[in-house]
Amino acid sequence: MLNIALIGNPNTGKTSLFNNLTGTYQYVGNWSGVTVEKKVGIIKNKKGNLIDLPGVYSLSPLSKDEAVVSNFFVTETFDGMINIVDASQIERNLLLTLQLLEFEKPVIIGLNMTDVAKRRGITINEQLLSEKLGVPVVPVIARSGKGTATINDLLTDDLKVDASFTLKYGPIIEESINQIIHLLPANLSIPKRWTAIQLLEGNAEVRKYIRSLGDGAGIDSIIQATNEQIADETAASNTSKWIYSVRKAFIEELIQSSVVTEESENKSLTDKIDKIATHPFLGIPIFLATMFLMFKLTFDWLGIPLSDILDGFISGSLTTWLTNGLNTAGASDFIKAVVLDGIVAGVGGVLVFVPQIFILFLLISFLEDSGYMARAALVMDRTMEMVGLNGKAFIPMIIGFGCNVPGVMAARTIETPRERMLTILLTPLMSCSARLPVYALFVGAFFAKYQALVVFSLYVLGIVVALTLAKIFSSTILKGEFSMFIVELPPYRMPQGKALLRSTWDKGKGFIKKAGTFIFGGSVLIWLLSYSGPAGFDVPMDDSFLAMIGNVLAPILAPLGFGTWQAGASLITGFLAKEVVVSAMNIIYHVPNADSLQGLLSNEFSALSAFSFMVFVLLYVPCLATVATIRKEAGSVKWTWFSVVYALVIAYVLSLVIYQGGKLLGY
Amino acid sequence: MLLTQLNKGERATIIDLSLVNESVRRRLLDLGISEGSQVCLQCKLPFKGPCMVENCGQSLGIRLQDASYIKVEKKC
Numbered sequence: 029m030l031n032i033a034l035i036g037n038p039n040t041g042k043t044s045l046f047n048n049l050t051g052t053y054q055y056v057g058n059w060s061g062v063t064v065e066k067k068v069g070i071i072k073n074k075k076g077n078l079i080d081l082p083g084v085y086s087l088s089p090l091s092k093d094e095a096v097v098s099n100f101f102v103t104e105t106f107d108g109m110i111n112i113v114d115a116s117q118i119e120r121n122l123l124l125t126l127q128l129l130e131f132e133k134p135v136i137i138g139l140n141m142t143d144v145a146k147r148r149g150i151t152i153n154e155q156l157l158s159e160k161l162g163v164p165v166v167p168v169i170a171r172s173g174k175g176t177a178t179i180n181d182l183l184t185d186d187l188k189v190d191a192s193f194t195l196k197y198g199p200i201i202e203e204s205i206n207q208i209i210h211l212l213p214a215n216l217s218i219p220k221r222w223t224a225i226q227l228l229e230g231n232a233e234v235r236k237y238i239r240s241l242g243d244g245a246g247i248d249s250i251i252q253a254t255n256e257q258i259a260d261e262t263a264a265s266n267t268s269k270w271i272y273s274v275r276k277a278f279i280e281e282l283i284q285s286s287v288v289t290e291e292s293e294n295k296s297l298t299d300k301i302d303k304i305a306t307h308p309f310l311g312i313p314i315f316l317a318t319m320f321l322m323f324k325l326t327f328d329w330l331g332i333p334l335s336d337i338l339d340g341f342i343s344g345s346l347t348t349w350l351t352n353g354l355n356t357a358g359a360s361d362f363i364k365a366v367v368l369d370g371i372v373a374g375v376g377g378v379l380v381f382v383p384q385i386f387i388l389f390l391l392i393s394f395l396e397d398s399g400y401m402a403r404a405a406l407v408m409d410r411t412m413e414m415v416g417l418n419g420k421a422f423i424p425m426i427i428g429f430g431c432n433v434p435g436v437m438a439a440r441t442i443e444t445p446r447e448r449m450l451t452i453l454l455t456p457l458m459s460c461s462a463r464l465p466v467y468a469l470f471v472g473a474f475f476a477k478y479q480a481l482v483v484f485s486l487y488v489l490g491i492v493v494a495l496t497l498a499k500i501f502s503s504t505i506l507k508g509e510f511s512m513f514i515v516e517l518p519p520y521r522m523p524q525g526k527a528l529l530r531s532t533w534d535k536g537k538g539f540i541k542k543a544g545t546f547i548f549g550g551s552v553l554i555w556l557l558s559y560s561g562p563a564g565f566d567v568p569m570d571d572s573f574l575a576m577i578g579n580v581l582a583p584i585l586a587p588l589g590f591g592t593w594q595a596g597a598s599l600i601t602g603f604l605a606k607e608v609v610v611s612a613m614n615i616i617y618h619v620p621n622a623d624s625l626q627g628l629l630s631n632e633f634s635a636l637s638a639f640s641f642m643v644f645v646l647l648y649v650p651c652l653a654t655v656a657t658i659r660k661e662a663g664s665v666k667w668t669w670f671s672v673v674y675a676l677v678i679a680y681v682l683s684l685v686i687y688q689g690g691k692l693l694g695y
Numbered sequence: 696m697l698l699t700q701l702n703k704g705e706r707a708t709i710i711d712l713s714l715v716n717e718s719v720r721r722r723l724l725d726l727g728i729s730e731g732s733q734v735c736l737q738c739k740l741p742f743k744g745p746c747m748v749e750n751c752g753q754s755l756g757i758r759l760q761d762a763s764y765i766k767v768e769k770k771c
Contacts, residue, residue: 085725090718117753120727148752265713272724299737302754308741406756410744419745419756443718513745514722514761517754 030076030183031105035097035128036112037121038083039399039518041140041170044527045112046080048173049180073180079106085120087127088231088268092440092448098233101131102218108134110179112170115145115152118287122279123272127226129161129193132219136182137161138168138175144519149290156286162192171524197225197274200261204228204254211246212238228254229268298399298519305400311407318400320484322391326464328480331384335468338383339623342376362565366555369618374551374611375543377625378465381607382543385461386536392430393531397523401426405515415495416502418442418513421451425494428458429487430535432654435460436661446508450501452662453671454494456650459487461539462606466645469610473626474638482639486646493647493678542605546652550608554601555615569616588644588680589637589687599644605651636695640687647679698765699746701736708733711766719761726755734767 034049036042050069067080081100082093089095100106111128113121128135139154158165164182168175196202208224216223226234228251238244255267264270305314325331350372354364395401401423409419420442428435432455439451459467467483475482502508557574561567569575570593577600578593585591585599598612617628633641649672650658659668701707709732712720728734728750737747737754745756 085722088721090721090725117727117751119751120725123725123727272729276729298754302737302747306738306740306747308738311740402756406745406747407740409756409758410740410742413758443722510716510718512716512718512722512761513756513758514719514726515756516726517747517756 030071030107031079032071032076032183033079033081033100033106033109034112035081035109035124036083037085037114037117037124039516040083040112040114040117040121042080042083042112043531044524045110045138045140045168045170045176046078047527047530048170048176049110050078071180071183072176073183075183076107078110084124086124087226088229089233091443095233098231099237102234102237105217106133108136108183110136110138112138112140112168115139115142115167116148116150118145118150118152119276119279119283122282123275125161126195126275126278127222129163130195130219130222130225132222135163136179137163137165138170138179139165140168140170142167143169151288151290153286153288157282160282160286171527194221195275195278197271198262200254200257201225201228201267201270201274204250207250208247211250213241216241225271227251229271301520302403302517305403306406311403312411315404315407318395318404319487322388322395323484323487324480325391326384326388331387332468332479334383334387335380339380342372342380346376347372365559366552369559370552370555370615371548373614373618374554374608375548377610377614378547378607379540379543381461381465381468381610382536382540384464384468385539386532388461388464389430389535390528390532392427393528393535394523395426397521397528397531399518399520402515402517406517409513409515411495412498413511413513415498416506416511417447417450417498418444418511420513420515421447421454424451424455425458425491428455428460430461431538432456432458432460432650433538433657434535436654436657439661443512444508444510446502446506447511449662449667450498450506452658453501453667453674454498456654456658456671456675457490457494457497457647459490459646460606462542462651463645465607465610467642469613469626470629470633470638470642473629474633474635486642489643489682490646493682497674497678542607542653546605547608547611550601550604551611551615554597554608554612557597558615569618574616587688588683589640590633590644592632594632595641599648602645603649603652605653606645609645634695636687636690640683640690643686644679644683647675647682649675649679696767696769698734698736698748698762698767699739699759701767701769703736703738705769706733706735707767707769709765710768712764714764714766715761716764719757723757726753727751728755733770 034042034046046067046069049071051072069078071078081097084094084097087098087101089098109128111125113125125137139152142152145152154165154167166175166178168179205221205224205228208227209220212220212223223234223238227238227247238247258267258270259265262270264273304310347368350367354367404426405419405422408422412419412421424435424438427438435455435458436452439448439455442448442451467486471479471482554574558569558572559565561572563571574597575593578597581596581600582591582593585596594613594616598609598616601612602609614625617625655668655672658671659665662668709728709730712723712730715723732750735749737749739746739759743759745758746762747754747756
């Protein structure tokens with residue numbers, strides 16, 4: 029089996045190409061040490077695996093994301109690379125390509141977006157490019173999959189290694205390269221010339237790796253000396269600039285011979301849309317309107333009708349079938365109670381929200397694929413800068429609306445460690461889709477007329493709290509001067525149906541999996557705790573273990589307006605996953621479906637205490653999976669605890685203010 | 696003159712990036728923008744917000760502060 033790495037600049041259509049080169053089957057794992065997703069798919073011709081690497085501009089890392097790629101090159105073994113190149117931005121794309129060619133492994137270049145390039149007046153002679161670089165260049169249309177068959181054919185068992193490509197960097201650098209090669213360990217698993225060049229360029233990851241193999245003092249002094257020599261004897265002020273200029277000169281020559289550029293000054297659709305989307309004054313209102321539209325679609329227009337149908341099915345036909353089936357099989361009362369009161373109530377109560385969650389994921393994928401996310405980051409940058417963050421931090425937060433776990437992970441595109449930490453800590457305040465079932469339950473019971481508005485207010489509250497805390501944290505515990513924001517604004521593209529469905533499924537399947545694991549287990553456990561008590565099994569609910577546990581919390585929660593053991597118990601279990609709060613309530617109140625639960629809840633809660641409860645659920649602690657992700661991404665137990673504790677404090681204080689304040693105002 | 700002194704829609708050539716912060720410059724180089732690159736100031740967001748700059752048909756957003764360290768020369 030071959031192991032092929034797929035690598036390219038961000039926004040070049042890498043994901044589309046990945047999807048088209050691999051079939052439907054793929055597995056998602058983690059890179060060692062970090063939770064950056066490692067996507068591996070089987071290439072359609074069954075000859076090997078395709079490994080999807082994060083999009084990078086260079087092998088010298090600036091952000092955590094890019095460090096993953098550098099680390100992959102030095103520590104993992106693979107047989108070849110597919111380098112996707114955006115034809116319309118060929119100059120800067122080739123900067124990465126040159127570094128890949130120096131790695132002395134077979135490379136296939138997939139030349140994407142030749143159509144966009146053509147419209148911009150750029151025509152590329154692939155044959156000539158292929159000759160000059162000594163590797164195959166295949167024109168592809170990543171979105172439709174055109175050209176992938178040719179790549180498939182090139183991926184044979186005996187991939188040709190064409191190590192003929194060498195770029196000479198001038199006498200000073202070449203001398204240093206030779207010296208470094210002599211000092212490198214003889215059994216080094218990666219190409220020595222590449223290593224030497226990367227070291228000279230200042231690649232921190234490669235340097236770390238070489239140091240881990242032994243004493244690097246000799247190499248360090250060569251790097252130092254080269255730097256000084258370059259500064260003294262050339263126009264460049266340091267080695268990396270010199271290397272950059274040599275590469276750039278090489279690329280310019282390459283382009284002159286194999287690329288034809290004509291002036292074309294037609295305004296693209298992107299420019300027209302940007303006139304409005306990044307309009308000085310309309311920009312922010314448009315962004316907010318987009319968000320509001322998203323919630324309208326998720327709730328009022330599409331989600332709730334679909335959920336109602338599903339709810340009808342689960343509490344109606346499915347329950348009848350199961351009851352009949354269990355009766356026919358002669359199941360004991362205990363088994364019947366576990367299945368019907370525990371599993372169906374708990375898991376079913378959460379599954380009915382699958383349509384809404386998938387619609388939300390679909391809309392987020394749409395925003396990601398269309399190119400609007402980067403504009404949102406741009407429009408929000410000024411606001412974010414004022415609270416000590418940058419516009420890029422807004423993207424993890426929007427993704428966090430779907431699920432906090434990928435949101436926290438998405439923070440790795442932020443270059444400065446301080447801003448990244450802030451984003452990791454604050455993303456869990458974004459109201460994820462798992463909190464939706466809780467809101468849906470309560471707004472249905474108490475705010476039937478203003479469902480979308482009330483839910484929207486919770487989302488806004490999450491954002492406001494996050495921004496306020498960002499300001500507080502960045503001026504106290506996470507102080508720092510340096511902040512950086514540069515964002516690439518890719519052309520707008522109409523997202524493709526197939527790709528959208530695929531990424532929606534990728535994001536949403538975790539939720540269904542959770543229903544089968546956490547929520548299933550949690551439901552059984554909660555049911556068991558509610559079924560048993562000190563007096564034995566089948567006790568009245570108020571004498572159960574669950575009630576005992578809930579009663580410990582009830583007095584503490586009383587000032588917030590929900591001092592019942594039922595609320596306390598469901599909140600504890602909500603740490604597993606926030607939607608378990610709904611499962612727990614279904615089981616505790618022992619009702620067949622959401623409608624009757626809503627009816628019951630109106631006896632236990634008032635509109636005010638229901639709102640206070642929703643605010644508490646929004647903020648109180650990140651769920652188990654998010655906490656684990658924070659632990660990995662932040663790499664610190666201290667900060668992980670901090671994220672749990674501050675959230676709990678904020679939730680308590682805000683709910684208290686809302687409930688007590690509301691009472692004073694006479695609600 | 697400075698990049699931020701351009702009017703909306705004006706083109707210019709970058710002549711000096713040496714005053715720009717190291718990491719910002721690295722990222723600009725990654726995006727293919729170096730001394731000699733042609734840029735066009737597409738728009739500036741209000742309240743000293745970031746500005747949109749185009750180079751070779753590709754747009755990017757950069758903070759006003761950073762852009763004000765980029766020296767350019769207007770195309771005649």
